[in-house]
Structures are given as C-alpha cells and as structure tokens.
Amino acid sequence: MKIAVLIAPAVHPVSGRPCAGEADLAALALAQRLSSQVDVWYAGAADDAALADYLARGATHIHTLALAAGREVLSPLAEALQDYALVLCGARAGGGDGSGLLPYQLAEQLGRALLPDVLDLSKSDQQWQALQALPKGVRRTLAAKLPLVASVHARAASAVGWSYARLQQGKIQRKAATGAALPQVVLEPARRARALVAASKVSGHARMQGAIAGGEGKSAGIVVKQGDSVEKAQVVLDYLRQHQLVDF
Amino acid sequence: MSFSLAHALTGLFWLGALLLLGGLARRASLWQQGRSASVSWLGLLAMPKRYFVDIHHVVAREPAVARAHVAAAGGGVAILLLSALNYGLMLYQGWLDVLLVLMAVVMLLGARMMQARRLQAPPRLSQGRWQVLPARLRLFALGSLLAAGLLFAGPQLGLAGQLIAVVALLMLALGGAELALGIGLGWPMKHAVAGLLHLAFHPRVERFAGKSSDLKPLNLAAGELGVAKVEDFAWNRLLSFDACVQCGKCEAACPAYAAGQPLNPKKLIQDMVAAQSRGTDPAYAGNPHPGREATVVVKPGEDIVGSVLAAETLWSCTTCRACVENCPMLIEHVDTVVNLRRHVTLSRGEVPGKGSEALANLRNTDTVGGYPLAVRYHWAIDLDLPLLQPGEHTEWLLLAGEGAFDMRYQRALRALVKVLKAAGVNVAVLGAAERDCGDVARRLGDEAGFQRLAQANIATLAQYRFAHIVTPDPHVFHCLANEYPALGGQFDVWHHSKLLEHLLARRAIPLKADATPLPPLTFHDPCYLGRYNDGFNAPRNVLKGIGIKVVDMQRSGRDARCCGWGGGAAFTDIPGQRRIPDMRMDDIRETGTGRVAVACPNCTAMLEGVVGERADVIELAELVVERLA
Ligand code: SF4
Ligand code: SF4
Numbered sequence: 001m002k003i004a005v006l007i008a009p010a011v012h013p014v015s016g017r018p019c020a021g022e023a024d025l026a027a028l029a030l031a032q033r034l035s036s037q038v039d040v041w042y043a044g045a046a047d048d049a050a051l052a053d054y055l056a057r058g059a060t061h062i063h064t065l066a067l068a069a070g071r072e073v074l075s076p077l078a079e080a081l082q083d084y085a086l087v088l089c090g091a092r093a094g095g096g097d098g099s100g101l102l103p104y105q106l107a108e109q110l111g112r113a114l115l116p117d118v119l120d121l122s123k124s125d126q127q128w129q130a131l132q133a134l135p136k137g138v139r140r141t142l143a144a145k146l147p148l149v150a151s152v153h154a155r156a157a158s159a160v161g162w163s164y165a166r167l168q169q170g171k172i173q174r175k176a177a178t179g180a181a182l183p184q185v186v187l188e189p190a191r192r193a194r195a196l197v198a199a200s201k202v203s204g205h206a207r208m209q210g211a212i213a214g215g216e217g218k219s220a221g222i223v224v225k226q227g228d229s230v231e232k233a234q235v236v237l238d239y240l241r242q243h244q245l246v247d248f
Numbered sequence: 249m250s251f252s253l254a255h256a257l258t259g260l261f262w263l264g265a266l267l268l269l270g271g272l273a274r275r276a277s278l279w280q281q282g283r284s285a286s287v288s289w290l291g292l293l294a295m296p297k298r299y300f301v302d303i304h305h306v307v308a309r310e311p312a313v314a315r316a317h318v319a320a321a322g323g324g325v326a327i328l329l330l331s332a333l334n335y336g337l338m339l340y341q342g343w344l345d346v347l348l349v350l351m352a353v354v355m356l357l358g359a360r361m362m363q364a365r366r367l368q369a370p371p372r373l374s375q376g377r378w379q380v381l382p383a384r385l386r387l388f389a390l391g392s393l394l395a396a397g398l399l400f401a402g403p404q405l406g407l408a409g410q411l412i413a414v415v416a417l418l419m420l421a422l423g424g425a426e427l428a429l430g431i432g433l434g435w436p437m438k439h440a441v442a443g444l445l446h447l448a449f450h451p452r453v454e455r456f457a458g459k460s461s462d463l464k465p466l467n468l469a470a471g472e473l474g475v476a477k478v479e480d481f482a483w484n485r486l487l488s489f490d491a492c493v494q495c496g497k498c499e500a501a502c503p504a505y506a507a508g509q510p511l512n513p514k515k516l517i518q519d520m521v522a523a524q525s526r527g528t529d530p531a532y533a534g535n536p537h538p539g540r541e542a543t544v545v546v547k548p549g550e551d552i553v554g555s556v557l558a559a560e561t562l563w564s565c566t567t568c569r570a571c572v573e574n575c576p577m578l579i580e581h582v583d584t585v586v587n588l589r590r591h592v593t594l595s596r597g598e599v600p601g602k603g604s605e606a607l608a609n610l611r612n613t614d615t616v617g618g619y620p621l622a623v624r625y626h627w628a629i630d631l632d633l634p635l636l637q638p639g640e641h642t643e644w645l646l647l648a649g650e651g652a653f654d655m656r657y658q659r660a661l662r663a664l665v666k667v668l669k670a671a672g673v674n675v676a677v678l679g680a681a682e683r684d685c686g687d688v689a690r691r692l693g694d695e696a697g698f699q700r701l702a703q704a705n706i707a708t709l710a711q712y713r714f715a716h717i718v719t720p721d722p723h724v725f726h727c728l729a730n731e732y733p734a735l736g737g738q739f740d741v742w743h744h745s746k747l748l749e750h751l752l753a754r755r756a757i758p759l760k761a762d763a764t765p766l767p768p769l770t771f772h773d774p775c776y777l778g779r780y781n782d783g784f785n786a787p788r789n790v791l792k793g794i795g796i797k798v799v800d801m802q803r804s805g806r807d808a809r810c811c812g813w814g815g816g817a818a819f820t821d822i823p824g825q826r827r828i829p830d831m832r833m834d835d836i837r838e839t840g841t842g843r844v845a846v847a848c849p850n851c852t853a854m855l856e857g858v859v860g861e862r863a864d865v866i867e868l869a870e871l872v873v874e875r876l877a
Contacts, residue, residue, distance in 0.1 A: 012612045014620050019612050056597070161604050162611070163597030164696040165473055 010094020023090025055170025271432020323355025372496025376533025388423025434529030474590025508825025567815030589693030651849025
C-alpha cells in the first residue's frame with residue numbers, strides 16, 4: 001500500500017534554525033512501520049537544506065512542491081495526494097506560522113475523514129484500528145476506514161536516528177507549483193484570559209489529607225500500608241490500569 | 249653420531265623456518281583483507297629503536313616481567329640466530345655451540361621466571377595456550393642446551409649420547425613448534441612476529457616521534473564513514489590487533505571494566521582478532537566483557553558491531569587512553585573504538601542514551617546542552633571582560649567552553665577571570681561567536697558534526713586577532729591544539745593550568761603575604777590534559793605555587809583513573825555495577841585529605857555528582873583566587 005507522509009521544517013526553539021518537527025517525524029515513522037512504499041511530500045517555500053533533517057532521519061526521497069513564500073499549500077497538496085488511500089501528517093508543524101489547521105482542511109478538500117492525534121495504526125482482519133491520544137495521557141482505540149487522513153501525535157514513536165549517510169543518500173525532487181495567496185492574517189489582541197478559580201479553597205495539605213485519609217466515604221484514595229513492596233506496587237499498577245494510564 | 253645430530257638440527261631449523269614463513273603468509277593474507285595504508289618500509293629499520301626505547305618506556309613500569317621477557321626473548325632470538333648460522337648455514341662450529349649453550353641457559357632462566365609468575369597469575373592474564381607457553385619455551389631452551397652441549401662434548405658419550413640426542417630433538421621439535429606455528433595458527437608466539445611488524449608499520453607512526461593522541465579525520469567527501477566490517481580497517485590496523493599478548497594491562501587500567509560496564513579492552517582487541525581470523529584462532533581464554541559471554545560467533549561478511557561486538561561495549565568507553573598508555577604492544581584501542589563508533593553513528597544513526605540528543609543539540613544550537621549561544625558569557629556580566637571585535641587585538645583569547653552554561657562551573661570561570669585580571673593579563677572573549685569545539689561530537693563518532701564545528705570555529709577565529717588562546721576545558725584544549733591543525737587551524741593554545749603556572753613563576757599574580765598554611769589536598773588529573781597532553785606538572789606546580797601540598801592518589805598522573813565523562817560516556821550512560829566517578833571518589837577518600845582539586849569542567853561535574861558524603865571538589869582557579877592579595 002502506498003502511503004503519503006507530509007512533512008515541513010520546524011523552527012528550533014533555541015536557535016531558530018530549521019530542523020525536523022517531532023510530529024512529522026512520528027508520522028514518517030508510522031508510515032514506514034506500515035508500508036515499504038512511503039512517499040514523503042512537502043509543499044512550501046523552504047529550501048532543501050531546511051528539509052535535510054528528514055533525509056537524515058529516514059526519508060529517502062522527498063517530493064517538494066515548490067511554492068513562493070506566502071502562498072497557500074492546500075490545493076497543490078490535495079491535488080498531489082488524491083491517489084493515496086492513506087495520508088499521514090504531523091498533528092501540527094513545529095513552530096513557525098503553522099496553525100495546526102492543515103490536516104482538517106486537507107481532509108475536507110479530499111473529502112475524507114480525519115483521524116486526529118493518532119499514536120498507532122494497525123490492520124487486523126481487513127479492519128483498521130487506530131490508537132488515539134487524548135489529553136492527560138488517556139488513550140482510546142478507534143476503528144477506521146480508508147481512505148483516510150490521519151494526523152500523528154508528536155509523542156508517537158519517532159523515526160530512526162539521525163544519520164549522515166542517509167543525509168548524503170537522500171534525494172529531494174522539486175516541482176514548481178502554484179497556490180493561491182494566503183488569506184490576509186489579521187492580528188488582534190488576545191482576549192483577557194479568565195482568571196482561574198480554585199474549585200475549593202482549602203489548603204494543599206488539607207486536600208492531600210482528603211485524598212489519602214480513608215473512612216466515611218470522604219475520599220477516593222487508598223493508603224496501602226500493609227504488604228511488601230510487590231503488593232504495594234500491584235495496587236499502584238491496578239490504579240494506573242484502571243485509569244488507562246499504562247497499557248501493559 | 250654428532251655428525252648426524254647436526255644434520256638433524258639443520259633439517260629441523262629449515263623445517264621450522266619454512267613453517268614460520270608459511271604461517272606468516274597465511275596471516276598476511278588475513279591482514280590483506282584490510283584497506284591499503286600509506287606505510288614506509290623504512291619502518292623496518294626503525295624497528296630496533298622502537299623496540300628498545302618506546303616499548304621499554306611501557307614495560308619498565310613492571311621490572312620483574314620486563315627482566316623475564318628480556319631473558320626469554322633475548323635468549324630465544326639469540327638461539328635462533330646462532331642456529332641459523334651454525335646449522336642453517338651448516339657451519340657446524342664448536343664455539344658457536346658454546347654460545348648456544350650460554351644463550352639457552354639465559355632463555356631457560358627467563359622462561360623459568362615466567363613460569364613462576366604463571367603459578368600466581370593475576371586475573372588479567374589470559375589462560376589457555378598462554379598459560380602453558382613458558383613451559384613450551386623451557387622445553388625449547390632445554391632442547392637447545394642439550395643438543396648444543398652434546399655436539400660440543402658429544403663423541404665420548406656413546407649410547408647415552410644417542411639417547412640424549414633423541415630427547416633433545418624431541419624437545420626442540422615440541423618447543424620449536426610453538427615458535428614456528430604461532431603466527432600461522434594464531435598461537436601465543438604470533439605476538440613476536442606480528443609485534444615486530446606492528447612496530448615497523450604502526451598505524452600511528454607519529455607516536456614514535458613524540459606525543460600523538462589526536463583522532464585522525466575521515467575523508468567524508470570520499471565516502472569514508474568509519475569501520476563497519478573487517479575490510480574497512482587499514483591492513484596495518486589488523487596487524488596491530490595480532491600483536492596483542494593478552495597481558496590484560498589495558499583491562500586492569502580500564503575504568504569501564506572496573507565499573508562492571510560491558511567493556512574489557514583486551515577482549516575488544518581479541519574480538520577484532522576473532523573477526524579478522526574468522527574464528528579460526530584458538531578460543532579466547534581471558535576475562536569476558538563484564539556481564540557477557542566470552543565466546544563470540546563470527547559471521548563473515550556481517551558488520552562487526554552487532555555480531556562479534558555488542559554496541560554497549562563500544563559505548564562504554566570513556567576514551568581515557570589508560571589502556572593505550574599501558575599497552576606494552578603499543579596498540580591503540582581508542583582509535584579502534586572511535587572508528588567503530590563512527591560507523592554506528594554516521595551510517596546507522598544509533599547513538600544510545602542521551603548521546604543522540606547531545607548530537608542533535610550540537611547540530612541545532614552549536615552547544616551540547618542546547619543552550620542559546622548568546623548566554624555563554626552571562627556569568628561575566630559584572631567582570632568587565634572585553635568582548636573581542638573582529639579586527640581588534642588581544643593577547644589572550646579566553647574560550648570558556650560548555651562549562652560556561654553550568655552554574656557550578658561558572659564560579660570557577662569567574663575565579664579564573666579574576667586571577668587573570670589581577671595578574672594584568674590582557675584577555676578577551678568571543679561571546680556569542682564561540683561554538684562548541686566538537687569534542688563530544690567527534691568522540692561519539694559524529695565526525696561530520698565535528699568537522700562542521702571545527703571548520704566553523706576556524707573560520708570564526710580567523711576574523712579575530714589574538715596571540716594565544718587559553719581555556720580551562722582540557723577537551724577544548726585538546727581539540728584546538730591537536731585536532732584542528734589537521735583541518736587547517738593552527739593556534740597557540742594553552743590550558744589555564746599552564747598559564748597560571750607561568751604567571752605564578754613570573755610572580756605576576758599578587759598573592760597574600762601572610763602565608764597561613766593551607767590544608768593539603770589531592771589532585772585529579774583530567775585524562776585530556778594528562779595522558780592526552782602530558783600536562784601532569786603544570787597543575788601541580790600551580791598548587792605548589794600557592795602553598796598547597798598535594799597528596800597524590802595511588803592512581804594519579806599517567807595512571808589516573810578517568811572521572812567517567814570522556815568520550816561522551818556520560819551521555820550514552822551504559823549501565824554497569826558501579827559508577828566510574830564513585831570509584832574515583834573512593835580513590836580520593838583514600839588520601840584522607842577530604843578535598844580534591846580539579847582542572848576540568850567535566851571532572852568537576854562528575855565528581856560533584858557523586859551522591860552521599862564526598863570530598864570537596866575545588867577548581868584550580870578557585871584555589872588561586874582565594875590566595876589573591
Ligand atoms: S591490548 Fe595491549 S595491554 Fe591489552 S592485553 Fe593486548 S597487549 Fe596487553
Ligand atoms: S580508553 Fe579508557 S575506557 Fe576506553 S577502553 Fe581504554 S581504558 Fe577503557
């Protein structure tokens with residue numbers, strides 16, 4: 001199965017240099033786990049050097065739709081990606097002007113479903129399953145149907161390590177493309193954030209007591225004082241499993 | 249009778265010589281698997297000097313063993329030469345037989361001493377064929393003694409003489425087999441032939457002309473990416489592995505081995521031997537890499553790392569050079585470790601632990617820790633430290649290195665600047681223009697990253713005018729002084745210990761007059777200042793100059809134990825039984841001084857990172873600043 005992966009240079013938070021984005025690397029890794037036919041696509045104005053990290057991290061061949069700066073990447077991408085049953089991209093670009101909207105717009109343009117924040121995809125009995133990341137470490141499994149656009153969560157398993165040899169061997173193929181002008185960006189002042197109101201006003205110590213002190217239905221916490229370390233660890237493990245915080 | 253014995257000896261001599269040559273041809277075909285290397289045949293002429301001077305420097309540290317070797321090897325070589333004359337060339341001279349008898353006695357004594365040592369062999373020595381070698385040598389010496397003695401005084405002995413002759417011939421054949429077959433079959437005496445050729449064609453031939461501890465650059469443009477398979481080693485590197493006598497001195501000196509990390513440098517070299525001989529040599533009979541099996545499975549054609557050698561073994565090395573320093577056969581372990589790492593890093597991109605993060609930081613920010621370059625000199629904001637502008641001139645350019653981002657080490661840097669200012673030294677810094685020197689990148693095998701950083705630094709430094717560079721970081725010092733020249737950067741680089749020594753000697757640093765005696769302390773030699781650059785005296789002279797007595801640890805100077813940071817080992821962090829800095833802290837505790845002076849930002853961090861009760865760790869400059877008037 002041919003899979004398309006979308007990548008874009010990230011901006012390094014310290015130096016501002018272009019580098020690979022974590023979510024895009026995770027998308028690349030997921031695609032390579034699923035298939036040996038992975039096409040890597042980039043649309044935009046960045047030069048080849050900005051994409052070098054992706055070559056070094058395992059993208060053997062990058063198709064670049066070269067656009068002038070300030071042009072919209074959506075329609076040229078949609079055109080190029082029509083024939084792929086599965087399109088993977090990072091949930092959002094690593095810094096820069098990325099809005100995080102591209103996966104949604106692309107899915108809309110291609111007329112497909114979007115599966116956001118995927119950690120893993122697998123296929124069993126002709127049925128696709130996706131593991132999705134939700135806030136606070138919660139995971140859930142979804143059934144999925146191709147064709148599909150999936151955005152990959154930055155915490156999913158990353159691509160192979162950076163290698164100079166791969167960088168040397170990797171190829172970037174540029175094709176000129178045209179896109180509409182980006183809509184004018186309108187800057188407006190941030191709305192005043194609502195001040196956080198504490199749910200209860202008791203002290204931290206008192207809340208801790210409330211959480212751990214047993215009895216009278218006052219608390220959901222358990223204090224384990226009996227048993228050896230294995231038994232105590234078992235209680236913690238049970239708790240984590242119950243709340244789906246670990247999956248083994 | 250004596251006539252026929254002499255002919256038998258002639259036959260035996262030539263048989264042995266033929267076997268030896270055949271064996272050498274076989275071994276040479278193994279070395280030929282390697283890449284070509286530019287070597288000079290003149291090395292053969294230099295061999296005696298290298299043998300008697302350079303090897304002597306190493307073996308003289310263990311005089312008893314050296315004496316035994318001189319007797320056994322000297323006697324043995326003399327016997328072979330005399331036999332070549334007398335029997336090989338069929339001169340059959342009585343006086344040569346007398347000399348033969350004398351030499352046989354010498355060899356006998358040497359072999360006897362070796363055998364005695366083998367009775368209580370230290371665990372670092374290999375067993376197996378090595379354990380029985382002295383007995384075989386004795387057999388050979390005794391056979392020579394009997395045969396030559398018989399030939400000299402023989403005719404009168406009659407039947408007894410014939411019996412003795414047969415026994416002598418048997419002894420010579422058995423003992424001589426050890427000498428003649430060693431090189432071909434990979435038995436212990438292989439070391440004699442390979443060792444001598446190794447001296448002639450040493451892969452780091454500069455070391456015979458002076459200090460040589462720099463890593464050699466890869467020609468990246470030509471596609472050199474380190475060593476993946478046996479064929480990627482230079483042929484003389486393969487030869488060097490065959491010189492190993494399995495004495496285990498490297499093993500005894502290795503901090504990673506002592507910490508129970510899966511690295512035994514002796515075994516590492518033997519793994520390379522197994523790889524190149526495709527496992528046809530006798531099985532290894534020494535200590536394994538800690539926690540690993542001793543047996544290796546050689547799969548011809550496969551990469552070395554992952555088949556004969558586990559990646560963890562490679563990443564345990566701190567590149568401290570203790571093994572190289574101690575090896576009597578002048579084998580260069582660190583070159584091999586780094587050559588293999590280069591393949592794993594450059595081709596596979598498989599750097600473990602925080603190593604890959606450090607390399608990514610270097611790529612993205614030009615610092616190991618991922619810091620903004622602009623904050624490197626924030627600690628000096630109130631010290632009125634001039635920022636050198638392109639075109640301006642300063643006498644001393646200070647490169648603070650990565651330690652400048654560490655709040656603990658900033659205290660040491662401030663102390664250094666204060667001392668230099670008090671001494672009236674004209675010093676300036678580069679500020680945000682200073683990048684990492686590339687030390688960590690290079691030792692982690694990222695030669696491409698190192699060359700990028702080095703070239704960028706060389707280009708930057710070319711824009712400024714300064715007479716000398718001073719740095720408190722021995723890694724920066726080593727890179728700039730020894731490794732940048734190969735890339736076209738020639739600078740006059742000083743470690744701060746040297747500059748402080750120089751200033752103290754010239755009484756340029758105003759010291760307090762009241763000489764309240766200071767408590768003694770011990771000094772921890774940084775590998776990259778000490779073993780890498782022979783900078784043993786400068787820091788000690790500084791301490792002496794400010795009136796502090798140094799109580800040296802048992803392992804100090806040339807034998808100092810690494811703090812565990814070097815070679816990126818603090819980043820790859822391969823687990824062992826203990827941590828190397830904990831062991832070093834034990835060494836420090838043994839001195840009973842409760843304080844240790846250091847001269848490197850990384851030693852500072854490693855030793856201060858020791859948990860529990862520990863000695864105070866004080867930087868050289870901090871000690872000097874306390875004594876400022
Ligand atoms: S490598 Fe050198 S020090 Fe180590 S065992 Fe071999 S000869 Fe001895
Ligand atoms: S350089 Fe140091 S850590 Fe590495 S093998 Fe040699 S002695 Fe061991």
